[in-house]
Amino acid sequence: MGLNEQVQARIRELRELILKYDHHYYVLDSPLVSDGAYDNLMQELLALELQNPHLVDESSPTRRVGGEANSKFPAARHRQKLLSLDNAFSYGDLRDFDIRVGKMLDVYDYVIELKIDGLSISLTYEKGFLIKAATRGDGNTGEDVTLNVRTIKSIPLKLLSPVERLEVRGEIFMPKAAFRRLNQEREEQGKRVFANPRNAAAGSLRQLQPAVTAQRKLAAYFYDLLYVEGADIANQQEALSFLQKVGLPVIPDFKAVATIEEAYAYAGEFEKDRDNLSYEIDGAVIKLNSIPDRLLLGNTEKSPRWAIAYKFAAEQIITKLLDVEINVGRTGIIAPTALLEPVTLAGATVSRASLHNFDFIREKGLRKGDMVLLHKAGDIIPEIIEPVLFERTGNEVEILPPAHCPACGSQAIRPAGEVAYRCDNMNCSARLKESIVFFASRTAMDIEGLGPGVVEQLTRTGLVIKVEDLYGLTRESIAALDRMGSKSADNLVFALERSKSQPLARLLTALGIRHVGYRIAQVLADDLKDINAFFHASEEELLAIPEIGPKIAESVVNFFAEPRNQETVGSLMAAGLNYRQAAQDEPDRPLTGKCFVLSGTLQNYTREEISKLIQSRGGRVNSNVSAKTDYLVIGDSPGKKYEQALKLKVAVLTEAEAESLLSLRLIDMV
Secondary structure (H helix, E strand, O other), X not given: OOHHHHHHHHHHHHHHHHHHHHHHHHHOOOOOOOHHHHHHHHHHHHHHHHHOHHHOOOOOHHHOOOOOOOOOOOEEEOOOOOOOOOEEOOHHHHHHHHHHHHHHOOOOOEEEEEEEOOEEEEEEEEOOEEEEEEEOOOOOEEEEOHHHHOOOOOOOOEOOOOOOEEEEEEEEEOOHHHHHHHHHHHHHOOOOOOOOHHHHHHHHHOOOOHHHHHHOOOEEEEXXXXXXXXXXXXXXXXXXXXXXXXXXXXXXXXXXXXXXHXXXXXXXXXXXXXXXXXXXXXXEEEEEOEHHHHHHHXXXXXXXXXXXXXXXXXXXXEEEEEEEEEEEOOOOEEEEEEEEEEEEEOOEEEEEEEOOOHHHHHHHOOEEOOEEEEEEEOOOEEEEEEEOHHHOOOOOEEOOOOOEOOOOOOEEEOOOOOOOEEEOOOOOOOOHHHHHHHHOOOOOOOOOOOOHHHHHHHHHOOOOOOHHHHHHOOHHHXXXXXXXXXXXXXXXXHHHHHHOOOOHHHXXXXXXXXXXXHHHHHHHHHHHOEHHHHHOOOHHHHHOOOOOOHHHHHHHHHHHHOHXXXXXXXXXXXXXXXXXXXXXXXXXXXXXXOEEEEEOEXXXXXXXHHHHHHHHOOOEEEOOOOOOOOEEEEOEOOOHHHHHHHHHOOEEEOHHHHHHHHOOOHHHHO
């Protein structure tokens, strides 16, 4: 193969790799490589195309601005193309940029800003009200994510000062603390964790349910004035001041500088302080201050000639993977943690790193004894990037998923469609406190006085080592606990005794079977009638029950197949708990099989209260209106569900009509 053919082949390979990585990053929200590795590939492709202009293709990723618009959301056309920035990786790159600017202008200055590592967004306000929010997409067309953006509390729905029309650009990001909390929750739920805060922000903004976006604690800063009516803005400093005045959060710590040398020095201060910021940055942006001068310099197809992004180096280090520690979380997740030869990374000593799950280990190809490349994901969480293959000696050991729980020895289970292995033993020492607190909660056995503080003492002192031990507690043993006098002990003993008569559905809920909340427990209890039937029920039999899907069926079968759970259920039965759907447990259920949906604000009931009343009469409550909905109960401001119900000819009930149908009485609320 000749030199020219080799160059062509390498260019094709780079383009295919970058397009693949772009798709995973921008569309699937699942990056395959680190930012540094991606930047290196892009720089190599840019250099090869510069050296071989005859090989430049308009389909090359170097000719594109950003990612693709996601078809899940409506398309949103931008008034003007939203460009991406050229990157500088050294002082020399910044000097070259400054020389290019100097060829066009005699006198000029810059503004330097933090480069927030998030998701680019444009907002449009009319008469002071937010009417549209769109991602950058390919620069010309993005995704309309207005409903999701409206849930972000730092973004005003109405400007402080009325403006006829305003279009701005900024960055939506996830603060470091919110990122840590989200990944911790996802690990506990057996879900894939996000690679970094930017990836988390992108995934959160692209949720199809705005309520999920609202829970993710996103934030935003704005830095570009794209269009404004009724204001004369001369430079970037004035633009940022104007945005602040109308109530938009502005990127902090910006500074006007006279020379590129000052900009470089200030960027160095940013880089040193980045670990102390509450949000993630990956560089600094240097912009020409004067807006008329920007118009003079213009843009290339991809980037403005008047701005550049100075990218900070990602700190990485090589260390040894000594061993893998396997721990059990409070919800039963079995998670691996890397034990590393201690190294200093980003100013801190690192000796441990999360491995997330065993799919992560397999995908990375990690082995005990490997030398590994380490960085901090989002400058927060130590993470292994990859093994250093040329350092392998042949003595490295394969890392296999556990067959049994390391805490209690129960069989380790990996539910279908999940990435995590789990311990299903509700009495596993690693999750016992969590199991008892839930067992006693109001939606389960409703044991008043058995809160987290009491549970912690009971387990710490060894009075309770299994859930069933609760029913062997005496007044004297409880009274001996801290802050538990004789009256509190009497009350708890009474609450435990009273809980024995709770209906079967409550007991099923209290067992903490995954995917089985109170409503599903009620469905199961109504069908199987006796807890003994659960020991023999197959997935096929459970799937035949209305509302029971594959995940629920699998989870129920796995739970009752675990010998330790069988022992606990048997002990609870022996302790006198109600385990049958007895006749007295079955109230009049005239609404069996009827499906209700609620919409709007009710005057006399909360959503939870009326849902329980419907369910107590055999009905079920769904969240969305469909052709299978029998009744829509509406209160004030019912919203789109009302329109959908009219379209599908679903019966619509006012609150008074619902009360009449349910024959509600005050005694129901007690």
